[in-house]
Amino acid sequence: MALAxxxxxxxxxxxxxxxxxxxxxxxxxxxxxxxxxxxxxxNNISQETIDIxxxxxxxxx
Numbered sequence: 001m002a003l004a005x006x007x008x009x010x011x012x013x014x015x016x017x018x019x020x021x022x023x024x025x026x027x028x029x030x031x032x033x034x035x036x037x038x039x040x041x042x043n044n045i046s047q048e049t050i051d052i053x054x055x056x057x058x059x060x061x
Contacts, residue, residue: 013021
């Protein structure tokens with residue numbers, strides 16, 4: 001017979017794995033440099049490029 005485990009029904013992280021989970025989240029968190037590069041790219045994109053990207057997204061394959 002299986003023993004009941006202590007858990008929160010709203011939590012998807014296995015009991016006892018919380019530290020491991022949040023360590024992985026923090027290790028893969030984007031850096032400030034990443035966000036600055038995203039901002040530079042966004043600020044330098046032309047309306048023509050935006051229109052091309054929108055056209056690709058709207059196109060049905």
